[in-house]
Amino acid sequence: MRRAIISGNWKMNKTPEETVAYINEFKNNVKDADAEVILCPPAICLTEAVKAAEGTNVKIAAQNMHYKESGAFTGELSPLMLKSVGIEHVVIGHSERRQYFNETDETVNLKLKAAFENGIIPILCVGETLEERESGRTEAVLEGQLKEDLAGLTSENVKTLVVAYEPIWAIGTGKTASAEDANDTIKFIRNKVAELFDTESAEAMRILYGGSVKPNTIKGQMEMSDIDGGLVGGASLKVEDFSAIVNY
Numbered sequence: 001m002r003r004a005i006i007s008g009n010w011k012m013n014k015t016p017e018e019t020v021a022y023i024n025e026f027k028n029n030v031k032d033a034d035a036e037v038i039l040c041p042p043a044i045c046l047t048e049a050v051k052a053a054e055g056t057n058v059k060i061a062a063q064n065m066h067y068k069e070s071g072a073f074t075g076e077l078s079p080l081m082l083k084s085v086g087i088e089h090v091v092i093g094h095s096e097r098r099q100y101f102n103e104t105d106e107t108v109n110l111k112l113k114a115a116f117e118n119g120i121i122p123i124l125c126v127g128e129t130l131e132e133r134e135s136g137r138t139e140a141v142l143e144g145q146l147k148e149d150l151a152g153l154t155s156e157n158v159k160t161l162v163v164a165y166e167p168i169w170a171i172g173t174g175k176t177a178s179a180e181d182a183n184d185t186i187k188f189i190r191n192k193v194a195e196l197f198d199t200e201s202a203e204a205m206r207i208l209y210g211g212s213v214k215p216n217t218i219k220g221q222m223e224m225s226d227i228d229g230g231l232v233g234g235a236s237l238k239v240e241d242f243s244a245i246v247n248y
């Protein structure tokens with residue numbers, strides 16, 4: 001039985017002060033949640049966030065990291081740096097990073113390997129654009145991403161990996177894939193990973209849905225057989241909304 005994960009990705013929102021105020025209220029609302037609860041604040045808030053969440057069931061994740069341990073990479077953070085402040089999860093390959101910051105399947109693959117080498121659990125984002133969907137290429141696009149992103153990982157890696165299926169056309173648009181459609185695509189992802197690795201690992205891997213998840217959509221999504229949780233953007237910015245999602 002896979003344990004659900006509800007993760008909030010704040011993207012480029014909230015200061016360290018706002019982060020601490022949020023966590024101080026949020027931690028009490030979600031203390032009895034069945035799901036694993038993860039918050040992904042901006043990098044500058046991570047240290048304060050880890051401190052504010054200490055001793056609670058709220059885990060703090062980074063939104064990105066570099067694949068090298070150190071070096072001349074201005075503006076970047078390394079896996080070692082994240083580890084040193086108590087980070088256990090990192091989002092890798094979010095579509096906004098692929099679209100605006102030249103993230104490629106090759107760099108995603110290097111980052112996944114670096115995360116596992118450093119004992120950080122990656123949350124790998126995959127998904128298709130509207131144009132790819134409308135031209136019937138969703139499965140081909142996902143298959144290509146999975147093959148390249150997961151190349152060289154081990155079955156043990158895959159068991160702990162978290163994948164977030166985020167159709168790009170559903171991110172921040174208020175359009176969600178229907179729960180049934182998202183579930184079918186997530187099943188496709190699981191089957192593909194079983195082909196690339198093995199069934200046992202694919203069955204253990206958690207696959208989340210992301211794209212305009214709201215308090216009124218989460219229940220239907222979580223009733224699906226293969227949706228193991230949500231990666232929530234906009235609706236994770238308000239304590240009340242995200243608490244309702246976590247406590248679906």
Ligand SMILES: O=C[C@H](O)COP(=O)(O)O
Pocket residue numbers: 009094166170171172173174210211212213231232233234235
């Ligand atoms: O990482 C989160 C996703 O991009 C979803 O964002 P959204 O819930 O605002 O659509």
